[in-house]
Structure formats: C-alpha cells, structure tokens
C-alpha cells in the first residue's frame with residue numbers, strides 16, 4: 001500500500017517537538033510491517049540536507065494566488081531512514097532554516113500543500129492513501145475532493161492526525177484567492193468561526209481523523225480552542241491511537257547521546273553514572289533525587305507554574321532535592337527560572353535552549369521527570385522516561401492518563417496528580433522524595449518500567465488496520 005505522510009516536521013531532518021518524532025518513526029515501522037510509506041515535507045536549509053544527497057525527481061511551477069512559484073521535489077537517495085523522504089523546495093519560500101515563525105508562514109504551508117498536490121497529480125501518481133499531520137497540511141483533504149484541478153485524486157482516502165488541537169492555522173477569507181480553483185458552493189467545508197480554518201477543514205473533509213491518544217479524542221470535545229462542537233459533531237470519524245516510540249533511537253544500551261550505556265540489568269549503576277556526569281556539569285549533587293523537566297516552556301505544558309512549585313519544594317525539603325530544567329519558550333517563564341537558579345544554585349539548574357543530545361542524557365540520568373501539562377495530546381517525554389527507567393510525575397490529562405499508572409495502584413510505576421497547581425505539584429514532589437529514599441522500591445519500579453513495551457509496533461499496526469478499512473479490497 002503506497003502511503004504519503006505529509007508533515008512540517010520529521011526527525012532527524014527538522015524537529016521542533018513531538019510531531020517530528022512521530023513522523024520520523026511511524027513510516028519506518030509501517031514499512032517493516034509491509035507497507036510502502038513515504039514522507040513529504042518542506043525543504044529546510046539545515047544540517048541534514050547538507051550532509052545527505054538528493055535527486056531532483058520533479059520540477060514544476062504553480063500558482064499561489066497571482067504569484068507564480070517554481071518548485072522542486074528532492075528525494076533523499078539512500079532511503080536510510082527506513083522510508084523514502086521527499087522535500088519540497090521553493091526558492092525564496094521553502095528553503096529557509098527554521099520550521100516556524102516566519103511572517104509569511106501561512107503562505108509557506110499553503111504553497112507546500114499545493115506543490116504536493118501538483119506533484120502527485122501531474123506526475124500521474126495515485127497513492128493508496130494520503131496521511132496528513134496537523135494544521136500545516138489540513139487543507140489537502142479539501143483540495144483533493146473539491147478542486148477541479150485535482151479531480152484525478154478525489155477517490156484517494158485521506159487520514160488526518162491531530163498532534164495538537166490547540167493550533168488551527170486559521171486565516172481570513174481575504175486569502176481565499178491563494179487557493180487553487182475550488183468548488184465555491186463547498187467553501188463551508190473550509191470555514192470555522194468566520195474564517196478559513198485548516199484544522200477544522202481537515203476534520204470535516206478527511207475520511208477519518210485520529211488523535212495521538214484515546215483520551216485526547218474525548219478531551220477535544222471539551223477543550224480544543226473553539227472546535228469543541230465540531231469534534232462533537234464529527235466524533236464518529238475519530239479514532240484515538242496512542243503514539244509509540246522509536247526503540248532504535250531510544251535505547252539506553254546503544255544511545256550514542258547517553259554517556260554511560262545501560263540495560264535493564266545494569267540500570268542502577270548506569271543511571272548513577274549518567275546522573276553524576278549531569279550533576280557535575282550543572283553544579284548539582286548526585287546524592288539527592290534529581291527531578292527534571294524537558295520541553296517547551298509554555299502554558300500548555302504547565303511550565304508557568306514550575307518556578308513557584310520548585311521554589312516551594314526547595315523550601316520544604318531544604319537541601320535535599322535537585323531540579324534540572326531544559327527548555328525554551330515564554331520569556332517570562334524563562335526569566336523566572338533563571339532567577340530561581342540564581343537563588344538556589346546548588347539545587348536548581350536551568351538550560352534555556354534546544355539540545356537533543358542533552359535531552360537524551362537527562363532522560364538517562366534523572367530520577368524523576370515532571371510533566372505538569374495542562375494539555376497533552378499524547379506526550380512522548382513520559383514514554384522516553386519510562387524506557388530509560390526514569391519515573392514520570394504527570395498531571396492526569398490526555399495521553400499521560402493513558403500511559404502512566406500511579407505506583408500506588410496495581411501495576412503502577414509513576415506518580416499522578418490532578419491539578420496544574422503549586423499544591424498538587426509539590427505534593428507529588430513530596431511523594432517522589434519519599435519514594436527516592438526507598439532504594440529497593442526505586443529499583444523495582446525502574447526495572448518494571450524498562451520491561452514495558454511502548455514501541456511503535458502495536459500503534460503502527462493500529463494505523464495499518466485503519467487504512468485497510470478505507471481501501472477497497474481488490
């Protein structure tokens with residue numbers, strides 16, 4: 001079955017967050033299960049494109065409104081990622097370094113989607129299914145079914161996966177002229193709340209939509225930044241499939257970014273060594289419990305509550321607890337964390353920035369990973385933590401509820417709390433500190449976690465099974 005995954009991010013080419021991890025792994029596991037899945041993404045001027053070779057497999061021109069643009073489809077030559085990788089290059093528009101945040105970002109993603117459709121249309125391809133990810137690719141289903149230009153593609157099933165329902169990519173009707181010819185009586189399928197809303201359009205037009213955890217499917221009807229009623233209406237098309245992790249990349253016994261490699265049998269020693277290295281780099285003490293946070297410092301992740309919660313915990317536990325934060329995001333939170341570090345240099349360390357290698361080292365060296373998320377569609381950090389024997393301390397929401405069982409419950413291994421509040425977080429940290437003192441229990445939980453299977457195998461099969469239901473049997 002030929003499948004195209006369309007995404008703005010893909011690990012290791014361009015990663016901003018979890019979307020990249022998923023799109024860089026799912027197709028590989030699907031191919032191992034007998035599919036023929038490829039990834040199509042925008043061209044970014046990044047390390048990966050300079051260190052690898054590409055063939056130009058197609059070139060053409062298309063229209064973005066009245067602007068004629070020239071584009072190239074570049075294919076990575078080795079398929080070493082476990083899937084074919086195609087990048088769409090548009091000189092001056094899709095050939096920059098960063099993934100997001102350019103003032104003409106909406107034009108960039110619109111052009112990306114149009115060029116993809118032009119390419120498969122004019123090169124005569126008929127994939128079995130097109131799988132779109134997040135709002136950057138959300139107009140593809142509408143255009144496939146309601147543009148006279150792409151009538152040839154109108155029978156191809158589309159699936160849309162929502163990695164984050166808070167972001168819709170919406171824009172005004174004044175930009176409708178940037179779309180190719182469309183059936184004007186169908187424009188309602190583009191609309192939500194008075195504008196063009198790519199996420200809403202994808203939910204309406206794709207054959208099926210999926211969320212990255214079963215719990216999040218339900219939560220979207222309660223909190224999706226204004227699309228709650230749409231999710232309620234379209235609920236029959238929705239499926240919740242939990243993300244997996246790429247166990248080739250996330251393997252503490254082979255991970256090149258983990259200084260002291262370890263397996264289930266050597267976890268205590270390996271973790272301690274990694275922790276010592278981390279602590280000496282950040283001026284912390286390796287004898288104390290090390291509680292870490294990795295991620296975007298934004299309200300959605302509960303990062304705004306971290307400074308107060310950490311301050312309170314340090315006060316409560318005196319010198320007996322350590323925190324390490326890796327992230328970047330809201331300036332106010334970054335500044336509050338820096339200040340905290342200055343007040344408590346021996347108990348709190350902060351690294352503002354994005355550092356993939358440091359993140360791997362932290363997952364391996366930490367005792368506890370804190371995730372006080374307000375919204376967490378799936379969450380990969382807790383899965384990486386579990387895989388590396390690090391106890392997740394999470395708010396019960398979205399995919400965190402689906403993947404973390406409190407150690408007080410049967411079969412449990414993590415710590416869960418209900419509210420994004422200083423009180424709930426500090427209470428959970430108290431539990432973590434107590435747990436840390438029980439060396440035997442810690443060791444038992446680490447081994448238990450490392451024996452759990454959150455790899456893509458099962459989830460990739462669920463996607464494949466869903467595809468099968470949409471593709472007519474020959």
Ligand SMILES: Nc1ncnc2c1ncn2[C@@H]1O[C@H](COP(=O)(O)OP(=O)(O)O[C@H]2O[C@H](CO)[C@@H](O)[C@H](O)[C@H]2O)[C@@H](O)[C@H]1O
Pocket residue numbers: 016017018019021022163164212243294295296326327328353354355356357359375376377378379380381399
């Ligand atoms: N400063 C930093 N330095 C190094 N690495 C960093 C980093 N900040 C973040 N990361 C890494 O980025 C990834 C973040 O993944 P998440 O799934 O937690 O979040 P994100 O909100 O981006 O993804 C959205 O999509 C994914 C995928 O579907 C969902 O799991 C999630 O709930 C949803 O919000 C992890 O691999 C993490 O280690």
